Amino acid sequence: MHRDADRPSVLAILHDWVVTVDHKRLGLMYIASGLVFFLVAGSEAAIMRIQLALPNNHFVSPQVFNRMMTLHGTTMVFFVGMPILLGFANYLVPLMVGARDMAFPRLNAFSFWMSLFGACLLYFSFLGAEGLYGGGTAPDVGWFAYAPLTARAFSRGNSTDYWTLSLLVSGIGSIGTAVNLLATTLCLRCPGMTLGKMPLFVWLNFVVACMILIVISPLTAAQIMLTLDRFLGAHFFDTQAGGSAVLWQHFFWIFGHPEVYVLILPGFAFASEIIPVFSRKVIFGYPFMVAASVSIGFISLGVWAHHMFTVGMTPAGNTFFAVSTMIVGVPTGIKVFNWLATIWGGKIRFATPMLFCIGFLFQFLCAGLTGIMLSVAPFDWQLSDSYFVVAHFHYVLIGGLLFTIFGAIYYWFPKATGRRLDETLGRWHFWLFVVGFNLTFAPLHFAGMIGMPRRIYTYQPGRGFELWNQLASAGVVFQAAAIVFFLWNVVRSLVRGAPAGADPWDAWTLEWSTSSPPPPYNFETLPVVRSRRPLWDLKHPDDPDWRYE
Amino acid sequence: MASGGPGSIHAPAPTAAPLVTAFGVTLLLAGLVTSAIVSVVGVVAFVVGAVGWFREVLPREHEEEVALEPAAAIAPSPHAVQRLAAGTARHRARLPVEVYPYSAGIKGGIAGGIAMAALAVVHGLLAHRSPWYTINLLAAAGSSAMTNAPEAALSQFDAQALLLAFAIHAVLSVLVGLLYGALLPMFPWHPAFWGGLVAPLMWTGLIAAALDVVNPALNARIEWGWFVATQIAFGLVAGLVVARSSRIATFQHAPLAVRSGIETQDDR
Ligand code: HEM
Ligand SMILES: [Cu+2]
Numbered sequence: 001m002h003r004d005a006d007r008p009s010v011l012a013i014l015h016d017w018v019v020t021v022d023h024k025r026l027g028l029m030y031i032a033s034g035l036v037f038f039l040v041a042g043s044e045a046a047i048m049r050i051q052l053a054l055p056n057n058h059f060v061s062p063q064v065f066n067r068m069m070t071l072h073g074t075t076m077v078f079f080v081g082m083p084i085l086l087g088f089a090n091y092l093v094p095l096m097v098g099a100r101d102m103a104f105p106r107l108n109a110f111s112f113w114m115s116l117f118g119a120c121l122l123y124f125s126f127l128g129a130e131g132l133y134g135g136g137t138a139p140d141v142g143w144f145a146y147a148p149l150t151a152r153a154f155s156r157g158n159s160t161d162y163w164t165l166s167l168l169v170s171g172i173g174s175i176g177t178a179v180n181l182l183a184t185t186l187c188l189r190c191p192g193m194t195l196g197k198m199p200l201f202v203w204l205n206f207v208v209a210c211m212i213l214i215v216i217s218p219l220t221a222a223q224i225m226l227t228l229d230r231f232l233g234a235h236f237f238d239t240q241a242g243g244s245a246v247l248w249q250h251f252f253w254i255f256g257h258p259e260v261y262v263l264i265l266p267g268f269a270f271a272s273e274i275i276p277v278f279s280r281k282v283i284f285g286y287p288f289m290v291a292a293s294v295s296i297g298f299i300s301l302g303v304w305a306h307h308m309f310t311v312g313m314t315p316a317g318n319t320f321f322a323v324s325t326m327i328v329g330v331p332t333g334i335k336v337f338n339w340l341a342t343i344w345g346g347k348i349r350f351a352t353p354m355l356f357c358i359g360f361l362f363q364f365l366c367a368g369l370t371g372i373m374l375s376v377a378p379f380d381w382q383l384s385d386s387y388f389v390v391a392h393f394h395y396v397l398i399g400g401l402l403f404t405i406f407g408a409i410y411y412w413f414p415k416a417t418g419r420r421l422d423e424t425l426g427r428w429h430f431w432l433f434v435v436g437f438n439l440t441f442a443p444l445h446f447a448g449m450i451g452m453p454r455r456i457y458t459y460q461p462g463r464g465f466e467l468w469n470q471l472a473s474a475g476v477v478f479q480a481a482a483i484v485f486f487l488w489n490v491v492r493s494l495v496r497g498a499p500a501g502a503d504p505w506d507a508w509t510l511e512w513s514t515s516s517p518p519p520p521y522n523f524e525t526l527p528v529v530r531s532r533r534p535l536w537d538l539k540h541p542d543d544p545d546w547r548y549e
Numbered sequence: 550m551a552s553g554g555p556g557s558i559h560a561p562a563p564t565a566a567p568l569v570t571a572f573g574v575t576l577l578l579a580g581l582v583t584s585a586i587v588s589v590v591g592v593v594a595f596v597v598g599a600v601g602w603f604r605e606v607l608p609r610e611h612e613e614e615v616a617l618e619p620a621a622a623i624a625p626s627p628h629a630v631q632r633l634a635a636g637t638a639r640h641r642a643r644l645p646v647e648v649y650p651y652s653a654g655i656k657g658g659i660a661g662g663i664a665m666a667a668l669a670v671v672h673g674l675l676a677h678r679s680p681w682y683t684i685n686l687l688a689a690a691g692s693s694a695m696t697n698a699p700e701a702a703l704s705q706f707d708a709q710a711l712l713l714a715f716a717i718h719a720v721l722s723v724l725v726g727l728l729y730g731a732l733l734p735m736f737p738w739h740p741a742f743w744g745g746l747v748a749p750l751m752w753t754g755l756i757a758a759a760l761d762v763v764n765p766a767l768n769a770r771i772e773w774g775w776f777v778a779t780q781i782a783f784g785l786v787a788g789l790v791v792a793r794s795s796r797i798a799t800f801q802h803a804p805l806a807v808r809s810g811i812e813t814q815d816d817r
Contacts, residue, residue: 019563101561106602110567117575124579158582165578172574231581341735502621506628515621521558524620539626 021105022520023090026112028416030087031409033116034080040123041075042483044068046476049440053473055461065457066140071122073143074163076397077259078170079119084405085266086115086177089205091416093181095511095518096199098190098527103183111176118170125162139163142455144256145226147237147248152230161230164223171216171223178212181205190510192529199509199532200283203290204269207297208262214301215258222251246311253304261300263397265293267404268335271357274411275339277507278354279346282545285338286532292331292338299328309380318377325375332368336361351505352426356407359434363399367392370445385455387468388448391441398437406433406486413490414504418516419497425489429482436478443468508533557614564605570598645734646799651727653794658726661787662718665779672775679704681711688714689766696766703770722783729791744788749780 008016017025047068051059060068090112094102102108125138139159141149150160185206189198198206226248228234235241237248276283283289305313305321313321339361348354370392374380383389406429414420447468452459459465503512510527511518513535531537531545573595580588605611673682685703688710689695695703695710729744736743753776760768 016563018568019565021561021563021567100558105561106564106567106605108567109564110571110602113568113571114574117571121575121579161582165581169575169578173571227581344735503623506626513621513623515618519618519620520560520615521617524558524617535623538623541625 021101021109023094023102023105023108024416024518024520024522026108027087027089027091030083030090030112030115033119034082034084034087037075037079037083037119039483041072041080042480044072044075046480048072049473049476051457052459052469054470055459055466057458060457062457063140066142066455067138069455070139070142070163074122074139074167075119077143077263078167079115079122081263081397081401082170082174083115083119085208085263086111086174088266088270088408088412089181089208090177092412092511093184093202093205094188095514095522096202096509097185097188097193098510098523098529099184099188100522100526102180103188104180107176108180111173111180114173114176115170118166118168118173121169122162122166125159125166144252145248146252147243147245148239150226150230150248151238151240153240161227164226164230168220168223168227171220174212175216178209178216181209182213185209190523190526190529196287197529197532200272200286200289200293201269201509204265204272204293207293208265208269211258211262211265211297211301215255215262218251219255222248222255225251246308249308249311250305253307254301255304257304257307258297258300260393260396261296264400265296267360267401268293270404270408270411271339271360273509274353274357274407275342277411277505278349278351278357279343280349281342281346282533283338284341285334288334289338292334295331296328296335299324299331303328306375306380309377310384322375322377326372329368329372329375336365336368351410352421352423352430353407353411353505355427355430356403356410359430360399360403360407363395363403363437367395367399370395383448385453386448387444387452387454390454391444391448394441394444398441403433406430409490411505412511413493414500415511415516415518417494417497418500419493420500420504421489421493421497425485425492429485429489432478432482432485436475436480436482438475439478440472440475443471447472503535506539508535510534513538557616559612560615562605562611562613564601564611566598566601566605568598569594570602573598646801647796648734648799649730649791649794650797651730653791654727654730655723656726656794657729657787657790658723660790661726661783661785662722664786665722665783666718668779668782669775672772672779676772676775677704681706684714685710686767686770687717687764690717690764696764698766722787725783726787726791729787733788733791734796739792744791745781745785749777749784753777753780 017029020026045068047060048065051057051065090102090108094100122139137157137159139145139162141155141160141163145160145163148154185198185202225234225236229236229238229243235243237243237245239245272283272289303321303325305317306325309318309321339357343358370388374383374389374392410421410426447465448454450464452463452465452468459469500516502515504516505512510523510529513527514523527534533545537544537546573591573593576591576594577588578591580586580591669683669687670680673680673684676682682704685695685698685705685707688707689698691713692710695707729748733744756763757773760771
């Protein structure tokens with residue numbers, strides 16, 4: 001890394017970033033690429049919401065709507081959620097365990113580029129799949145790509161292949177990062193940091209890495225089978241030649257459901273770091289939090305077919321998956337109670353990171369309640385593939401994931417840049433987003449209950465859908481405004497934010513013990529840890545934690 | 550990663566090899582949907598990247614020296630430690646510091662259950678001139694005969710229904726009582742407020758939403774005024790019984806040896 005006194009050229013800076021193997025820079029690149037794709041996928045959502053604001057609207061054609069829906073879902077899950085989360089893990093895990101870098105720095109760079117190139121491949125379909133090389137442009141089969149929609153007969157041209165290959169490429173990247181995180185957590189912890197003293201953030205990302213290893217394999221297998229179907233005339237999912245569409249669903253959801261937890265657990269990880277610091281209390285029930293996280297990981301592997309209640313499984317199958325789904329609610333409930341107990345009686349500081357975490361607790365509770373409702377198979381028979389489901393999972397993904405991501409950005413921005421984000425702008429961002437998000441998705445519960453199916457590009461007037469959809473589309477305006485505040489805040493603070501110092505929040509984990517931004521080697525001498533809050537011990541020599549643990 | 554000389558530290562050297570390798574893999578696959586030439590370029594890039602990567606780590610890992618920067622110093626915190634409800638030992642309290650014994654919850658559940666049943670029977674007598682009416686309605690949750698019974702049959706004594714209703718009522722009362730015992734010490738203000746009023750109102754809302762599925766017979770005939778009254782009676786009585794029993798301190802201030810049940814000798 002060149003740190004010359006005379007100013008390096010833009011090209012030299014760019015070169016530095018492109019060839020870097022430093023986990024912090026890679027983490028930031030992950031997060032930045034995720035944010036860029038967030039704007040893209042958000043615009044796609046806005047297009048869908050404009051189209052649905054009025055009945056019989058002709059803003060976009062049905063084909064374009066399907067493409068927007070597919071790209072929005074795929075991008076949000078694979079190229080927004082995953083990269084941002086893996087980016088935070090990349091940045092923070094080595095710092096939190098007191099290591100100098102990830103276990104395999106070059107594999108780390110490779111993984112990042114794979115996921116970025118995977119995303120590019122998906123969007124390249126706009127150029128490549130029609131015009132140049134045959135019919136169809138962007139994929140239009142939904143992020144779940146149900147068979148037989150993906151069969152050659154129904155999906156001509158190469159659009160579906162772009163989808164498949166893009167997930168294959170980025171999947172390799174995710175597996176690389178997962179291996180790297182596991183190795184880093186297991187092998188590079190600093191002296192004294194036993195498994196029981198790791199921050200919850202590290203624990204949760206450990207569980208996530210295990211889950212990625214387990215669930216990307218069925219996804220990859222399914223993609224390869226689909227590629228064989230489409231290129232070599234195999235018939236795995238071709239229902240007309242004896243293949244099975246339900247087989248695809250099993251493959252897809254055995255990946256797809258745990259994937260939701262791969263996205264949510266890091267959200268839990270952010271909350272578990274932020275809430276105690278801003279409540280000025282130790283996290284309540286650390287061992288229970290760890291146990292609950294591990295069991296969420298396990299149980300979520302056994303619930304996938306709750307996405308398939310309506311394919312007509314046996315009653316025994318339905319019962320099993322309904323019950324196992326409800327059981328995931330238990331460890332999740334434990335975690336929510338532990339966060340509440342951490343807040344309760346604490347000296348709370350309502351800074352922006354904390355606001356987003358409190359928002360998360362509230363929204364995620366709503367999501368959990370509608371989730372338990374949907375896990376009741378007969379209820380799901382009524383509401384499956386209705387807008388109720390769309391409302392539910394956006395409460396999960398936005399309430400659980402996006403809120404905590406925003407919280408995490410406000411919390412760790414000073415560490416990564418040495419400057420703080422502006423609190424006033426942060427508050428605008430928070431409140432506009434809360435209002436906008438609820439205005440968008442709460443009404444959709446009702447639209448779903450009165451029968452509005454999901455994945456439709458328009459609807460007839462007079463069914464009672466208009467009001468709910470107009471409210472929802474109005475909400476998007478607020479959300480967009482919130483994002484404008486956020487981006488403005490980031491840009492402004494990068495240039496002239498208040499200097500942060502090493503430890504702006506008076507926090508307790510190791511990343512705050514090094515300077516902001518941390519030097520390339522993280523720690524000059526590796527730290528030695530005696531409790532779960534090493535920084536507390538240093539700041540309160542008269543009353544350190546290790547006396548009690 | 551070894552430390553460098555004085556004033557510097559060794560870190561892995563930057564390299565473009567992983568980027569080139571990743572680009573190669575992507576092009577290799579993208580060739581499937583574009584043209585074979587793309588795949589060929591991909592293979593070439595992959596080989597170039599892989600060779601470059603091997604040479605970065607073999608025979609010896611390629612490292613660069615990074616100059617040390619002045620490190621951040623950690624100052625002692627200006628904030629004093631506050632203790633929540635000081636216990637006997639010097640320890641940061643975990644809430645709640647005191648809880649009710651499980652037995653209090655069970656007793657509360659039984660007492661609340663009796664109060665609720667008495668009120669329900671009174672309601673049956675006053676509104677339907679039969680003490681059995683409400684009992685039979687409750688039994689309908691578990692008996693299809695009762696679910697489909699006509700209005701008149703609901704006012705008649707039925708041994709099986711009585712038994713069923715008793716079992717349902719007893720189990721639920723004790724379980725809810727236990728829940729009370731566990732939750733009440735977590736709430737601020739007087740237990741009567743939470744246990745007597747808020748909690749019954751909340752679960753009545755829940756029941757109102759779900760009753761249709763759980764007990765359709767009850768749902769069809771329910772009189773909500775009375776229903777809410779019986780729930781509040783349960784909440785008040787159970788809450789009072791629990792709140793009046795004496796609290797016990799949790800073990801959190803005890804030393805580890807005591808908590809884990811190991812016998813230690815007193816130095817007195
Ligand atoms: C920020 C505001 C957002 C809006 C306004 C929005 C809107 C929408 C709309 C209108 C649909 C189509 C529903 C249908 O027709 O079935 C949709 C689908 C979807 N959204 Fe979002 N969304 C937002 C954010 C997110 C986020 C943050 C995620 C995930 C991290 C996400 C993941 C999905 C997925 C997976 C689908 C399903 C796509 C499919 O069925 O193929 N969305 N969203
Ligand atoms: Cu699921």
